[in-house]
Amino acid sequence: MTQDIHLADIPVRYQPDVCIIGGGAAGVSAAIAAARCGLSVLIIERYGFCGGASVAGLSGTICGLFSSGKNIQQIVFGFADEFYKALIRRNGVTAPVPFGKTVLVPHDAFSWKRTADDLLQLHNCQVLYHTQFLQASLNESGNVSSLLLKGMDGFFLVNPRFVIDASGDAELVYSIGTATYYGKNGNVQTPTMIFKMGNVDMASFSRVDPDSINRKVAQAHHSGKYKLPRHHVYLFPLPHSGEVLCNMTKITYPDGRVPIGTNSEDMSFAEMDGRRQAEEYARFLTDEIDGFEQAYLNDTGCQVGIRQTRSIEGIHKLSNEDVLQAKKYKDAICLSSWPIELHGADRLQIHYLDNDYYTIPFESLVPIGATNYMVAGRCLSAEHEALASARVTAQCFGMGYAAGAAAALSLQEKLPVKNISGSAVAKWMKSKKLKNAYEQ
Ligand SMILES: Cc1cc2nc3c(=O)[nH]c(=O)nc-3n(C[C@H](O)[C@H](O)[C@H](O)COP(=O)(O)OP(=O)(O)OC[C@H]3O[C@@H](n4cnc5c(N)ncnc54)[C@H](O)[C@@H]3O)c2cc1C
Structure with missing residues (x-):
């Protein structure tokens, strides 16, 4: 489609030091770090707000801030902690809640959006919402010289000195033909349509044993009364009274195939099936779970949650061994104790790093041969299982912050x-004086 567009006729609207594609956790933190290094920053986002999978996909909790095993404590600081503290100041989070052998922090979507807006404005970042990245041009030296974007008022070009691809889908890297791969031999984790229930009687719900919910889901499914394809479900109380975040659905085609998160037909199926499943799980909750008797389905995320699409072939590929053996690289830019939490089409696998953590090397964000571009966030270079740990929000904040700093250093x-x-x-x-992911 874009090949028919005559680039020479399209105006160049911005020439920032750094352009960041995507306003999720990685993109926002990259923008702030780059601005703090004195760069002019343009951040573009296809929706009208920041937050990406955390907000548009309603993933709704910050995972990856705390250790797992005994004596659980916060181990990730830096920008992730700064954002967490800003959410606390807005009453936008609950206290940490248990998740297996660790804890996570539920947050509300509005506070996330406002916190990001405030930080970006405070740092004089130019924000372009409702703007989609389409394709990039390279010059003879292999530098990205121009980005073709579509805004509300048509096509325009941006000529940045450096680009950070924080699109989650490696959109820039893919568009210039640099190597990417899709899951493990094409297999990726399943999408989930997350939804919220309102008017929950929280006192009653707090007495329900989470394992009993899983058992009831399985029984209800096998009884034939409900169609509930996922039996290991997560329910988290949100900061606002009576609201519960429901991470329960699992979207596959009837033959078990996982919809492709970069394909419009598959995504359309996933959105519709996700909403249908959300309704079915909500019916189950109101019928079967204490506290939900008077509750109602208070909307889904504005898009289905996509855990995995393209990953880049990076200078270092974060390996399963790196995670399982808790490898600590001297050159690392962030650390993680979050388990491998792999939402497969057949089952959910969780592997904890008891009382330990691994690190993510900088080189996992750098595509092989990269000149003036790199990635941050969930499209980092990682093996399938390793990605099922490294992709969570606190680590995306850490990766983004390092990418913003690296852009300044490279320039x-x-x-x-x-x-x-x-x-x-x-x-x-x-x-x-940029606090990195290790520093308090
Ligand atoms: C169902 C589900 C549940 C999850 N649960 C949790 C959880 O409980 N806790 C947790 O910490 N993590 C969770 N995660 C993981 C986490 O939410 C994401 O991995 C993380 O938010 C990814 O951040 P990111 O910045 O790399 O990418 P994203 O959040 O995906 O951000 C990418 C941004 O780029 C924008 N974009 C993409 N393409 C373009 C384009 N061409 N032009 C313009 N903009 C573009 C998108 O709109 C988006 O805003 C979950 C993920 C899913 C899918």
Whole structure:
């Protein structure tokens, strides 16, 4: 489609130091770090708000801030902590709630959007909502020279000095033909349509054992009274009284195939099937679970939650061994104790890192051969199972923040990002007084 557009006729509207594609956790943190390094920042987002999967997909909790195992404590700080504290100040989070051997922090979507807006405006980032990245042009040196975007008022170009692809889907990297891959031999985790229930009697609900809900879901499904394809479900109280976040659905085609998150036909099926399932699970909750008798389905996310699409072939691929053996790289830019939480088409697998953590090397964000572009967030280079741990919000914040700093370092040193090391980024962050993911 875009090949028919004559680029010469399209106006160049912005020439920022750095353009960030996508306003999810990774994109917002990348924008703030780059601005704090003195760069002019343009961040573009196809929706009218930031938050990505956390907000548009209503994933609704911050995972990855805390350790797992005994003596659970917060171990991830830096920008993730800054954002968490800002949500606390807005009364936008609950206290941490148990999740297996660790804890997570439920948040409300509105507070997330407002916190991001405030931070971006405070740092003079130019924000373009309702703007879609379409494709990029490369110059003879292999640098991304131009981005073709579609805004509310038509097509325009952006000529940035550096680009951070925080689209979740590696949109930029894919568009310029740099290598990406899709899951493990094409297999990806299943999508989920998350929904909220309102008017829940929280006192009654708080006495319900979560395992008993899982058992009841399975029994209800097998009885034939309901169609509930996922039996291990998550229900989290939200900050506002009477609201519960329901991460319960699992979307596959009848033959078990997982819809492709970058294909419109598959996504249309996933959206419709997700809403249908949300209604069915809500019927189950109101009929069968204490506290939900008078509750109602108070909407879904504005899009189905997509856990996995394209990943980049990076200089370092975060391996399953890196995660399982809790490897700690000297050059790492963030750490994680979040389990491998793999939502497969057949079952959910969870593997905890008891009392330990692994690190994500900077090079996992750098596509092989990258010049003036890199990624941040869930499209990092990672094996299928490793990604099922590294993709959560606190780590996406950490990756984004490092990417924003790396953009500044690459521009100052006039070095392609492929020639920059994680230790140089960490040193640079210290010199700029950017708190990295390790520092309190
Ligand atoms: C069902 C589900 C449940 C989850 N549960 C949790 C949870 O409880 N806790 C947790 O911490 N994590 C959870 N996660 C994971 C987490 O939400 C995401 O992995 C994380 O938010 C990804 O952040 P990101 O910034 O990399 O990408 P995203 O959040 O996906 O952000 C990418 C942004 O880029 C925008 N974009 C994409 N393409 C374009 C384009 N071409 N032009 C313009 N904009 C574009 C998108 O609109 C989006 O805003 C869950 C994920 C899913 C799917």
